[in-house]
Amino acid sequence: MRALHRVFAGAATVAAVAAALVSGTTEQAAAATSTFTASDDSYVRQDLPTTNYGTSTSVQADASPVTNGYLKFTVSGVSGSVSSATLRIFSRSTGTTAVKVSTVADTGWTEGGITYGNAPAIGAQLGTTGALTAGAWASVDVSAKVTGNGTYSFALTTGTTAARLFDSRQAANPPQLVVETSTDPVVVVGGDVACATDDPNYNGGSGTPGYCHMKATAALIGQVDPAAVLNLGDSQYNSGSPAAYTASYGPSWGQYKARTRPTVGNHDYGTSGAAGYFGYFGNLATPLQPGCTKACNGYYSFDVGSWHIVNINAECTRINGGAGCAAGSPQDKWLEADLAAHPNRCTLVFGHRPRWSSNSFASPDIAPLVDDMYAAGVDLYVAGHSHAYERFAPQNPAGQADANGIREFVVGTGGANFSGFGTVAANSQIRKSKAFGVAKLTLHAGSYDWSFVADPSTPYSDSGTGSCH
Amino acid sequence: MRRSRSRGGALAGLLLAGVLTAGCATTAEAAPGTPPGPPSDMVATNPAVQQWFKRHEPERMAVNNALAQANAQVAAVPGATAGCSALQKAADAMLAALPTPKKALDSQVVAGVAELRTGAQQCLAGDLAGARTSLAAGAAARAAAEDELEEILEAPNGSVN
Numbered sequence: 042m043r044a045l046h047r048v049f050a051g052a053a054t055v056a057a058v059a060a061a062l063v064s065g066t067t068e069q070a071a072a073a074t075s076t077f078t079a080s081d082d083s084y085v086r087q088d089l090p091t092t093n094y095g096t097s098t099s100v101q102a103d104a105s106p107v108t109n110g111y112l113k114f115t116v117s118g119v120s121g122s123v124s125s126a127t128l129r130i131f132s133r134s135t136g137t138t139a140v141k142v143s144t145v146a147d148t149g150w151t152e153g154g155i156t157y158g159n160a161p162a163i164g165a166q167l168g169t170t171g172a173l174t175a176g177a178w179a180s181v182d183v184s185a186k187v188t189g190n191g192t193y194s195f196a197l198t199t200g201t202t203a204a205r206l207f208d209s210r211q212a213a214n215p216p217q218l219v220v221e222t223s224t225d226p227v228v229v230v231g232g233d234v235a236c237a238t239d240d241p242n243y244n245g246g247s248g249t250p251g252y253c254h255m256k257a258t259a260a261l262i263g264q265v266d267p268a269a270v271l272n273l274g275d276s277q278y279n280s281g282s283p284a285a286y287t288a289s290y291g292p293s294w295g296q297y298k299a300r301t302r303p304t305v306g307n308h309d310y311g312t313s314g315a316a317g318y319f320g321y322f323g324n325l326a327t328p329l330q331p332g333c334t335k336a337c338n339g340y341y342s343f344d345v346g347s348w349h350i351v352n353i354n355a356e357c358t359r360i361n362g363g364a365g366c367a368a369g370s371p372q373d374k375w376l377e378a379d380l381a382a383h384p385n386r387c388t389l390v391f392g393h394r395p396r397w398s399s400n401s402f403a404s405p406d407i408a409p410l411v412d413d414m415y416a417a418g419v420d421l422y423v424a425g426h427s428h429a430y431e432r433f434a435p436q437n438p439a440g441q442a443d444a445n446g447i448r449e450f451v452v453g454t455g456g457a458n459f460s461g462f463g464t465v466a467a468n469s470q471i472r473k474s475k476a477f478g479v480a481k482l483t484l485h486a487g488s489y490d491w492s493f494v495a496d497p498s499t500p501y502s503d504s505g506t507g508s509c510h
Numbered sequence: 511m512r513r514s515r516s517r518g519g520a521l522a523g524l525l526l527a528g529v530l531t532a533g534c535a536t537t538a539e540a541a542p543g544t545p546p547g548p549p550s551d552m553v554a555t556n557p558a559v560q561q562w563f564k565r566h567e568p569e570r571m572a573v574n575n576a577l578a579q580a581n582a583q584v585a586a587v588p589g590a591t592a593g594c595s596a597l598q599k600a601a602d603a604m605l606a607a608l609p610t611p612k613k614a615l616d617s618q619v620v621a622g623v624a625e626l627r628t629g630a631q632q633c634l635a636g637d638l639a640g641a642r643t644s645l646a647a648g649a650a651a652r653a654a655a656e657d658e659l660e661e662i663l664e665a666p667n668g669s670v671n
Binding site for chain 2: 307310311356357358359361362363364366367368369370400401402403405406408409427460461462463464
């Protein structure tokens with residue numbers, strides 16, 4: 042849980058440290074709140090497509106004539122991870138008609154130049170204001186978009202013929218972006234990443250629509266600036282060769298290699314013994330077998346903040362005589378012992394294959410390891426393999442909803458390509474195909490926040506908070 | 511998961527002739543620069559295929575666990591046969607799970623299982639050296655089949671029998 046105490050001061054940063062009680066445990070969370078006023082704002086009207094309203098004291102939204110508001114903020118000087126971001130706009134209207142807040146990827150517009158004719162495209166909806174009251178602030182959570190320092194644009198729209206007016210930055214109560222940061226560690230998770238240079242969609246590393254977006258997802262990691270990158274496997278297509286790792290993964294996600302903790306994927310075994318993977322990541326992938334570069338066990342653990350984090354080798358047929366995850370296998374015994382030796386309140390396990398997935402990519406092979414996780418009270422299991430995003434409710438190894446169970450995230454959206462869903466699996470809460478991006482996890486002392494950070498070409502958001510057992 | 515674009519030639523024989531004669535790559539992906547096809551068309555998202563895998567998870571898990579036991583027994587515990595007995599039974603159950611909804615999947619989901627069964631029988635007959643060889647061969651065949659299995663799962667549903 043974060044704190045806590047919000048201080049809204051125009052364009053000022055105020056730090057606050059507070060304690061919160063979460064499930065009976067006292068935790069300290071250092072937090073800072075920064076409030077930014079809009080650097081640009083205006084609105085555009087469809088019926089007057091060349092008219093600019095940049096000096097108006099209001100920002101407006103209406104359905105007839107179509108009138109869309111535009112807001113732009115520059116976030117700077119924030120450090121730590123963004124735990125929440127809230128857009129605040131001061132309403133001059135009263136009524137039940139809500140205003141939708143959406144992303145605008147293009148931040149090049151200016152309030153002195155924007156018109157309906159040249160206005161940038163409006164992207165994914167982030168939220169709505171709810172009913173409005175004149176003379177009061179309306180707030181919308183834009184955490185899914187605001188992930189750190191940078192320039193952000195938003196659009197205000199409404200589908201109802203009822204003009205909605207808000208104070209512009211030229212008025213007494215200019216639009217605000219309130220950014221709350223936390224010093225609790227953030228990790229980024231994602232897998233199924235880089236195309237090889239001979240892939241027809243490689244396109245100089247930039248990919249094509251729907252393929253090879255490793256460069257774009259790498260940029261998202263830089264934007265979040267996490268303490269660690271948990272790479273969920275299949276880092277390098279199509280066979281994880283050393284040359285491909287160097288040529289494609291290296292310039293993209295490889296920028297963050299020093300803080301990457303990888304897991305091995307099925308594609309890595311396209312090179313004998315996954316030698317490309319183990320060779321590229323070296324001891325980062327084999328801290329329990331230093332110097333191993335081929336056919337290594339591939340499992341290990343470490344801590345981030347107060348969390349214990351475990352990587353399993355979910356390519357079970359590739360190790361230990363083809364039964365690498367079976368009950369009684371060396372990995373099974375190691376995991377059981379490792380979890381027993383690290384009774385941290387919060388534990389995350391990651392591997393390439395999901396145990397649960399709303400398609401045929403769920404792995405029964407790792408079931409004995411999931412039994413170990415459940416017995417030890419593991420909170421999160423994070424996997425890739427299915428090239429989509431899926432979030433499950435906490436469940437037990439039998440797949441039954443269980444508040445003391447394991448919440449699984451599937452984040453196979455690292456850039457390679459898309460896959461889809463079939464029958465919705467039990468306890469699946471959220472599914473998104475055709476999305477690229479990474480998931481950001483903020484690891485608090487007794488809880489965690491998640492947020493999907495989308496490649497701008499595939500807008501999508503999902504965020505929330507969970508408690509550790 | 512395997513990217514279907516680079517699918518090897520092994521899968522080609524499993525695909526419908528119509529796809530092949532159209533001159534297309536047998537792929538779920540669109541041509542470069544065009545929007546990707548609907549991912550729901552993959553074999554992996556076929557509800558019947560998904561249901562088959564879900565329904566037969568216990569057989570797969572039983573083979574895994576029995577294989578681990580049998581490996582340990584043939585390596586270091588002469589005379590111990592519980593694991594080998596369990597493996598023989600698990601292998602029989604896995605083989606009995608066929609057919610899958612897609613003929614192309616059948617050989618992949620039981621790849622190596624016959625060798626594992628042979629190894630279990632050799633173990634039970636006291637031929638530990640033979641058992642070790644057969645179990646290793648079965649495990650290798652299972653691992654090798656993973657690649658083709660993934661290729662099939664990511665293939666367009668309508669292109670696979």
